[in-house]
Every structure is written in C-alpha cells, then in structure tokens.
Amino acid sequence: MNSTDIRLDITKIPKSRIDAVDFENLQFGKQHADHMMYCDFIDGEWQTPKIVPYGPMQFEPSAKVFHYGQAVFEGMKAFKDEEDKVWLFRPEQNFQRINKSSKRMAIPEFPESHFFASLEALLKLDKDWVRKGGGNSLYIRPFVIATESGVSASESDRYRFMIITCPAQAYYSKPIKVIFAQDYSRAADGGVGFAKAAGNYGAQFYPTKLAKEKGLDQIIWTDASSHEYLEEAGTMNIFFRVGDKLFTAPTNDRILDGVTRKSIIQLAKDKNVEVVVDKVSVKQIVEAAKSGELKEIFGTGTAAAIVRVEGFEHDDVYYDLPDIEEPYGTFFKKNLQDIQYNRVEDTHGWTRQVI
Template sequence: MNVSKPLLNIKKIEKTRINQVDFNNLAFGKNYSDHMMYCDYVDGEWQTPQIVPYGPMEYAPSAKVFHYGQAVFEGMKAFKDDNGEVHLFRPEQNFERINKSSKRLAIPEFPKDFFFESLETLLQLDTDWIKAGQGNSLYIRPFVIATEEGVAASPSDQYRFMIITCPAQAYYSQPVKVIFAQEYSRSADGGVGYAKAAGNYGAQFYPTNLAKEKGYQQVIWTDAKSHNYLEEAGTMNIFFRIGDKLLTAPTNDRILDGVSRKSVIQLAKDNGIEIEIAPVEVKRIVEAARKGELKEIFGTGTAATIAKVIGFEHDGVYRDLPEVESPYSDFMKKSLQDIQYNRAEDKHGWLHKVS
C-alpha cells in the first residue's frame, strides 16, 4: 500500500526572540522571525518541507551555488488588518514568478501545495511578528539555491528551497534622487533580466555605488544596446507622469514583471488615469522635464511599495522635479495599502487570507 508523505515536518522554537526586536526602529532585512522553511530536492524530487527555528545552515565549499550562481528569489509581504487577520497580497503571482525564474536557471520548479502550505504554516507560527498598523508588514523571502557538491560547470542535481521572513517598515522612507544609466547595463536581450536571479542584483551593486558617490540613491537602467530607453530601477519598476498621463515600459526579457507594477497599472485603469505602456525614450523624459511637463517619477516594488523620485541626472545635468498637487504616487500608494491592509474593497481578488 502506498502511503503519502506528510506535507510538513515542524520543529518549533523553544523560546521566541521577538522581545529582542525594536519594532519602532527596524532596519530593513536585519531582524528575522523565529521560524524558517526549507525543502530539499534530491534524487529527482522535492522532499518533505521542514519548518525549523531560524538559524545558520552548513554548506560545502563546493556547493554549486557558490560557483555558478544558480540562485533565484522572490519578495512578498504579509499584512495584518485591524481585526488581527493576516493577508498576503497576490501570492499566486510570486509563486508563478519564482518558478519562471527557476526554469530560466535550470532549477526544478517547486510544487504549489508545498509552497502555500509551508508559507501559511510559517505565518501562523510567527503571527506575532506581523504587526498591524500603517507601514508595518512581514517581508517574506522565498529563495532556492543549488546545493550539489561539485565544481563542474553544469546544472546542480540537488537544490534547497527556503522561506525566511522579517518584520519590515518602509524601504525608502524619503524620496530618492536617481541617475539615468549611460554606461552600465542591468540586462540584455536573451538574458535573465526578467528573472529574479541573484546575479542580476549583484551585478548592479558596483554602478549603483558609483551613483551613490555622486549623491544618488538609485540608477534607472536603460536598454543595453543604445541606452536610449528607460526600463527599470535597481529594485523597482519605474513610472513617469507627463501631464496627466502615466508612462511605463512594457515587460520583456530584460524587465521584471513586477507585482506592484501590474497592480498600479490596474489601479490607473480603474480610476480613469491614462496610461501608456510602451518604450520610454530618454530624450522624451528629458525634454518633458525641460518644458516643465514632467510631473512625477516613481518606482514600484514589494519592498518599496511606491518610492517617489525628486530629481534625476542625465548627461551630467541634474533636474529637480516639481511639487505637484495630488500626486499620482500618493494616490497609488494609498490605494495599494488600503487594499493590502483590508481597508478598501478588493475588486480584483488580490488578497489571500491566511487561515
């Protein structure tokens, strides 16, 4: 008789660490919740997921993730509403995207029932780490790495899928200044730009550091061929407002299909805001700024939600953006967060209640 494997094995903490955390002064990604999940891929199949106390793990120096970068991740958030109920925001999108990213890096896709059962159990165990109130959330980091020992240049045959969580507040608490990329590129045609591959972000750090030395917090990346088209920021998709019209680049194999991005697009349509999804020329944005027609630039992302841009540099010239009445960025941020905290009607079924 075939006996199915239990969906989860759980080992709970002996003592919580929550009292060691100052929830009023959280540095993003520095404090981790009590439990984590891991699940190994061995002998051609994913094993039983394990939920254990958060802590270090040991890997061989020859694990392939260290040598060939087979690693992808996701970013999600859980929110607690005023009734103490916990909700995820569009988690199906994140599940589908991590498997899309995995496939691009020759990593086996993760089972849907393993993902959601593990995630919901983790959130139930660590529900006290999810604080109610504006701006509070639990950031969720699913990721998968290659764990097979061996330095041969080939895909791993062993992997570990993990989920860790950390309490979070605003990623960008202040508006940011950006520089338009003219030398370095984030991704190229046929590459892995659309995937949340770890190496995409590692490769950004050096040019972003150069931007920071000049007083900018982020780079808005341009296409690798010509640097004539604006595509996305370091950790965010990007929107531009010229007059009353919103502009954003279409997704392709260079641009991440952001969950917040597609949510903002839908909110614009819901509220009669004209939106143009088409390649965004640098010269169009620079000219609009010169004429005073560029009203706003803002980034969207899970960690940031909405991040305002107050100025940009291109060709060595810095341009401030105007202060506008009733900015779209404020409207979009409030609209998104009202849904995420279950304060507004969820017309599109974006919330997933954790029961």
C-alpha cells in the same frame, strides 16, 4: 493536490526572540522572525518541507551556488488588519514568478501545494511578527539555491528551497534621487533580466555604488544596446507622469514583471488614468522635464511599495521634479495599501487570508 494535504515536519523554537526586537526602529532585512522553511530536491524529487527555528545552515564549499550562481528569489509581504487577520497580496503571482525564474536558471520548479502549505504554516507560527499599522508588514523571502557538491560547470542535481521572513517598515524613508544609466547595463536581450536571479542584483551593486558617491540613490537602467530607452530601477519598476498620462516600459526578457507594477496599472485604469505601456525614451523624459510637462516619477516594488523620485541626472545635468499637489504616486500608494491592509473591499480578488 491541495496544500492542506501536504505533510510538514515542524520544529518550534523553544522561546521566541520577539521581545528582543525594537519594532519602531527596524533595519530592512536585518531582523528575522523565529522560524524558517526549507525543502530539499534530492534524486529528482522535492522532499518533505521542514519548518525549523531560524538559524545558520551548513553547505559544502563546493556547493554549486557558490561557483555558478544558480540562485533565484522572490519578495512578498504579509499584512495585518485592525482585526488581527493576516493577509497576503497576490501570492500566486510570486509563486508563478519564482518558478519562471527557476526554469530560466535550470532549477526544478517547486510544487504549488508545497509552497502554500509551508508558507501559511510559517506565517501562522510567526503571526505575532506581523504588526498592525500602516507601513508595517512581514517581508517574506522565498529563494532556492543549488546545493550539489562539485565544481564541474553544469547545473546542480540538488537544490534547497527556503523561506525566511523579516519584520519590515518602509524600504525608503524619503524620496530618492536617480541617474539614467549611460555606461553600465542591467540586462540584455536573451538574458535573465526578467528573472529574479541573484546575479542580476549583484551586478548592479558597483554601478549603484558609483551613483551613491555622486549623492544619488538609484540607477534607472536603460536598454543595453543603445541606452536610449528607460526600463527599470535597481529595486523597482518605474512610472513617469507626463501631463496627466502615466508612462511605463513594457515587460520583456530584460525587465522584471513586477507584481506592484501590474497592480498600479490596473488601479490607474480603475480611476480612468491613462497608462501608456510602451518604450519610454530618455529624450522624451529629459524634454518633458525641461518643458515642465514631467510632473512626477515614482518607483514600484514589493519592498519599496511606491517611492517618489525627487530628481534625476543625465549627461551630468540634474533635473529637479516639481513638488505637486495630489501626486499620482501618493494617491495610488494609498489605494494599494488600503487593499493590502483590508481597509476596503478587494474587488480584484488580489488578497488571500492566512489567519
């Protein structure tokens, strides 16, 4: 079924709240656009998607999401070009991934037609919240939670799929400092590390808090069994430039298959930059830092886009990274954003026009 054939129940906000928002001083995720979408799974079927004014909702205290953590989410962005056209970037990847995450958490998959019909209707209603200009975007947060009332330890038979949006600027306003994990783990073999399960992020907060108390910003997680191999950061996939080569860990059941990550790999190949997708050892990176061969580390993600890592700590030793001319991170960030903002031809067919 085509998304244009899906019936939606739409209730518009009486008066937009947009004039109360200072778009020059946004806190990421704190301001929300006028409308949101929700769709309930009842009696084995997804119901009619509803778009309503953004606001609170009521759930039973015994809703299973509160007790067993059946919740997954996605992160996407809408961009506005200089002609006021609104674009999504590789949205089918996010749709496929939220269903992959849902399946791992025993949540019923959401229909593609429902997803795109409601998302595009939502963006058309709130198109004025998508601001022009580099760095500006509308962050899109699809998520699904278990809503069945009851505290028995079993999967829910009711769910709510929702989409909310937030006007956004850069997630990180400056380069960051990281620590290589040695004591805590993000994910284990056979677990849910590849899924955007809410609990993955909640479990990171305490170790990240400890890192921040040391003056660092993020953790680069290592494999749970040995802590010998670098995998991903708390909110990003990670790339290491050693000499002129880029290194990044392969995806597996511990590592999120990032949309920005796979886009940067392709853009690097387009520019004949060698990308090695293989295990990246802590030893390799520490030795490269000591020898001067480690030129840069940068993180990639929807919220972060591309952010430079200015240094890392391991074994209580801090390593500054050089401030090099023409870093790959800056170069590929511009390449990526030129496509997202429709400044150049999209030769890969990654963008989807909404308006």
